[in-house]
Amino acid sequence: MTTDSLVMPKPATGVIRIGADGRPWIEGFRCGDCGAAFTEQTMACRRCASRNAPEAFRAVDTGKLYSWSVVHRSYPGVAVPFVSAIVDLEDGLTLKGTLRGVDADAVRQGMPVALVFDDAGGARDKDGVPYVGFHFIPRGDA
Amino acid sequence: MSDVYIVGADMIAFGRYPDRTYYQLGAEASLKALDDAGLSIKDIGAVYASSCFNAQSMLGQKVLKEIGQTGVPCINVSNACASGATAVREAFIGIKSGIYDAVLVVGSEKNPRGMLGGAPHDGPPPEGLFGSESMPAVFAEAGMVHAAAYGTTIEQFAKVAVKNHQHATMNPKAAYRKETPLDEVLASEMIAWPLTKLMCSANVDGAAALVLVSEKKARELGMSRAVRIRASMLTSDPYEPRNPVMFDANSVTRLAAAKAYEMAGLGPQDLDVVELHDCFATAEILHYENLGLCGEGEAGRLIDSGDTALGGRIPVNVSGGLLSKGHPIGATGVANIVEIVEHLRGEAGARQVSGAKIGLSHVLGFGAAAGVHILEKA
Numbered sequence: 478m479t480t481d482s483l484v485m486p487k488p489a490t491g492v493i494r495i496g497a498d499g500r501p502w503i504e505g506f507r508c509g510d511c512g513a514a515f516t517e518q519t520m521a522c523r524r525c526a527s528r529n530a531p532e533a534f535r536a537v538d539t540g541k542l543y544s545w546s547v548v549h550r551s552y553p554g555v556a557v558p559f560v561s562a563i564v565d566l567e568d569g570l571t572l573k574g575t576l577r578g579v580d581a582d583a584v585r586q587g588m589p590v591a592l593v594f595d596d597a598g599g600a601r602d603k604d605g606v607p608y609v610g611f612h613f614i615p616r617g618d619a
Numbered sequence: 620m621s622d623v624y625i626v627g628a629d630m631i632a633f634g635r636y637p638d639r640t641y642y643q644l645g646a647e648a649s650l651k652a653l654d655d656a657g658l659s660i661k662d663i664g665a666v667y668a669s670s671c672f673n674a675q676s677m678l679g680q681k682v683l684k685e686i687g688q689t690g691v692p693c694i695n696v697s698n699a700c701a702s703g704a705t706a707v708r709e710a711f712i713g714i715k716s717g718i719y720d721a722v723l724v725v726g727s728e729k730n731p732r733g734m735l736g737g738a739p740h741d742g743p744p745p746e747g748l749f750g751s752e753s754m755p756a757v758f759a760e761a762g763m764v765h766a767a768a769y770g771t772t773i774e775q776f777a778k779v780a781v782k783n784h785q786h787a788t789m790n791p792k793a794a795y796r797k798e799t800p801l802d803e804v805l806a807s808e809m810i811a812w813p814l815t816k817l818m819c820s821a822n823v824d825g826a827a828a829l830v831l832v833s834e835k836k837a838r839e840l841g842m843s844r845a846v847r848i849r850a851s852m853l854t855s856d857p858y859e860p861r862n863p864v865m866f867d868a869n870s871v872t873r874l875a876a877a878k879a880y881e882m883a884g885l886g887p888q889d890l891d892v893v894e895l896h897d898c899f900a901t902a903e904i905l906h907y908e909n910l911g912l913c914g915e916g917e918a919g920r921l922i923d924s925g926d927t928a929l930g931g932r933i934p935v936n937v938s939g940g941l942l943s944k945g946h947p948i949g950a951t952g953v954a955n956i957v958e959i960v961e962h963l964r965g966e967a968g969a970r971q972v973s974g975a976k977i978g979l980s981h982v983l984g985f986g987a988a989a990g991v992h993i994l995e996k997a
Contacts, residue, residue, distance in 0.1 A: 487742065488742075489742050489749075490745060513858070513860065516864060517863075523858050524860075543764070543861065544760040544761070544763045544764045544767070544865065545760060546756045546759035546763060546812050546813075546814075548747070548753065548756050548810075548812075549810060549811065549812070550734070550808065550810045550811070551734070551746055551751060552734060552736075552744075552746055553733075559747050561751035561756050561760065563864060571860065571861040571864045571865060572864060573865065574748075574749050574750050575747060587767075597748060598743060598748055600742070600743035610749065612748070
């Protein structure tokens with residue numbers, strides 16, 4: 478990723494965590510009682526209602542495409558087309574992101590993808606601090 | 620407990636009403652439903668008013684300011700696209716409990732223009748960066764799961780739009796009454812693969828209303844046009860592993876349908892006519908299976924067979940559906956029931972489903988909520 482070494486980037490979305498070295502990862506939460514995984518911290522488990530709150534874990538960066546759409550029209554100001562993808566990570570967490578570096582005609586359910594981080598399209602906050610985001614790319618090793 | 624009957628049902632023609640307010644539209648629909656029932660607002664014990672975008676504005680009270688302020692309770696509900704079904708369900712409970720003998724349900728909406736959704740976020744806008752939150756993309760992705768599992772084709776999804784647009788040509792209250800052949804549906808602007816513009820619901824304004832009464836009141840009024848509510852069911856989304864990253868259009872509907880069939884003591888094989896939530900063409904395919912109209916994986920073949928068209932085994936969305944009758948969010952759930960009532964009464968005109976005795980209406984609210992009502996000619 479490309480960030481100013483003197484400026485710690487901000488997460489562009491809630492599931493991103495950033496280490497002291499500026500390196501981002503995805504944080505999930507897993508119920509210790511039933512094993513269900515979530516992208517948000519909740520007070521009790523959404524699945525089994527256990528009051529033992531789901532615990533944070535660091536998500537893996539590989540998964541498979543579950544569903545997608547090629548978006549040709551969106552809200553004003555959004556660059557189109559892009560591939561909107563729903564990806565099941567190998568540790569049970571599901572993420573939605575944009576799938577890049579792929580011919581739209583070649584997109585298939587089950588295709589292996591990797592999670593990569595970038596500077597969230599060059600976005601900056603009012604103080605010029607960069608945001609870090611994520612997207613998916615096809616994984617060539619499968 | 621008393622059975623609950625619908626004795627008044629009507630709606631305004633869906634379309635665009637730039638010079639009128641949402642409560643004026645709701646008031647007009649309310650007066651039409653009261654006239655249909657042969658009742659006055661002075662006979663009504665409570666008002667249940669639904670809107671997605673204006674329920675917080677005291678919609679029911681605003682309607683009464685237009686048609687007569689009788690001092691009765693007004694219950695204003697908002698539950699996304701299931702708002703109307705939620706109001707009907709609450710009205711059903713009010714009669715069922717014995718508190719009221721006659722209530723008015725009114726759903727009214729002036730939709731925002733443009734593509735709905737796109738809630739504000741802190742930081743960079745998520746759309747395009749983190750996938751898509753637009754409704755066409757969400758329902759495209761739901762449809763692509765079906766396509767991956769069962770080989771459903773874009774032509775099969777598109778045939779839903781062909782059928783519903785054809786049905787709308789027979790409905791004088793539909794917003795769009797233009798036949799659209801398959802090649803025209805496929806050639807219209809691609810919004811979110813596999814959904815073209817003609818496979819997306821029509822963003823319009825509208826209002827619909829119902830009068831619900833107890834069995835005692837129905838007998839007083841005469842049962843000749845009364846329709847009995849055999850089941851009124853509302854659900855929220857049960858846990859699904861990909862939710863909320865991926866909106867689940869299925870489990871919330873399956874839960875509502877199962878509970879409604881149980882309440883009615885009926886099954887999908889008993890239905891003569893169905894109005895279901897075709898917010899997008901992909902959704903209708905999914906709901907064929909969610910409502911049990913066919914077996915798992917058979918929805919593509921069901922649309923191919925013509926069985927869900929008028930004259931077929933189980934006609935679906937004979938009104939034109941949300942795709943061409945239109946989808947004024949908070950009015951939709953009430954209007955779907957108005958359509959079923961007209962068929963059960965034998966008053967649906969050119970689009971009448973011959974001999975319809977039992978009908979089902981379904982709506983799905985993003986977030987999620989599902990409402991299913993099963994109605995029977997009294």
